[in-house]
Amino acid sequence: MNEPVAYLGPRGTFTHEATRALFPEDHTLHTPCDSIPDVLTAVDRGEFPYGVVPVENAIEGSVTLTLDWLVHHVDVPITGELIYPIAQHLMVHSSRAGEPLSKITRVLSHPQAVAQCRGFLRENLPKAVVTYVDSTADAARQVRDHASETWAAIGPFMAHQLYGLQLAAQQIQDYENNFTRFIVVGKEWAHPLVLPESRKSSLLVALPSDYPGALYKVLQSFVEEGINLSRIESRPTKKKLGTYHFFIDAEAELSQSGMERALTSMESWGCQVRRLGSYPCHSYQTLNKARVDNTSWEAYNHR
Known part of the structure; x- marks a missing residue:
């Protein structure tokens, strides 16, 4: 039975295109939702095993609604990523x-x-x-x-x-390298045909209050373990002016010993660390290539 995937709709959006690339239609049922909160809430409630939403654009930056909803309203793991070229x-x-x-x-x-x-x-x-x-x-x-x-x-x-x-x-976007990063949330997931190009982990870190150099110590914890960070971004905690959560993407699995040591170190001196997930990362170019070479969706479906 094909499993349903919720995505930010309606049909004909970039999120719809990204969902089709991540979840071939012969394997899943694509269901559009009216908003990012609708997608994330539906997955959090168990109404859908998977959801797809945008989280970052190369030109306009982060999709703050996605970040804030992940922090304050739902508890769903990130289980996949797609970097998708945007042509307007x-x-x-x-x-x-x-x-x-x-x-x-x-x-x-x-x-x-x-x-x-x-x-x-x-x-x-x-x-x-x-x-x-x-x-x-x-x-x-x-x-x-x-x-x-x-x-x-x-x-x-x-x-x-x-x-x-x-x-x-055609192609009226102001910058040629216009990409949007989409994430999959929900059940552990793997593309049915294409192996991931890399894997990463996402974290949410809240610093201890009144701790001089706390952010420096967080970064130093990763440096000492040789873990590269591909992204770090602050978002308000919504509890007190001047207090922030930090979203961190690390190029390592949560299960790796170095990552475990880094997180244990941060927690030992008062950081609150929420593990958002370790997941496969894909680019649209790689997924699209699989559609046109000898191992296309159709070949996969009939093997």
Whole structure:
């Protein structure tokens, strides 16, 4: 029986694309949710064994709603990661194919997508009104449903396909190396076909209060064990001004002896350490290659 996967919907978003890459559709049932909290809460309650949400973008930084919900509202492990290339496209109703961009009066999209294309909009659509909507897919749907309006949507290639829109401009993001990091939460997980490129662990560390040099000591604990940290970020504890949790990604398994010693050392002098999970890491390029070479999804499904 195919297991269900909850993801930040609706269909036609980048999270939908990432979910399809991580969980081939012949093996799982993809269920869109309205918000990041909906996905994480559904997994936390056991309604879904897996969930997929964005956690970080190379241009706009962390998705703070994901981080804060993981800290304050749910207790779900991180069990997978995908680095996904983000290509934003400008889409118009099919009846307006070929019209000059100057005729567009309104651009609809999710705030993150708009932020990734500010330069393009400033240069090519300076007079167009920007309207924020809940998702890139919702922007595409609204453009489809308002054929008489001179509107355009910003979103992924899949949205143009699902909603029958025309591409007015492609690859309009301001930076070429635009990637989003998606995480899988829930049950222990492994891709059915592709081995991970690496593995990492995520931690949440709360420092002891009034301890000079506490963050330095945290970092030194990893240095002494030869563990590389790929990311460290602070988020408010929401308890007192000036107090923070630290999200840390380490290039080591939680079960490795060096990691265990580092965490034991931090806990011994008052740090609170929450182990968010050790998990496989994938890139879209590797997963996509498996779809077009001799070991495609179809070959896997019929072996």
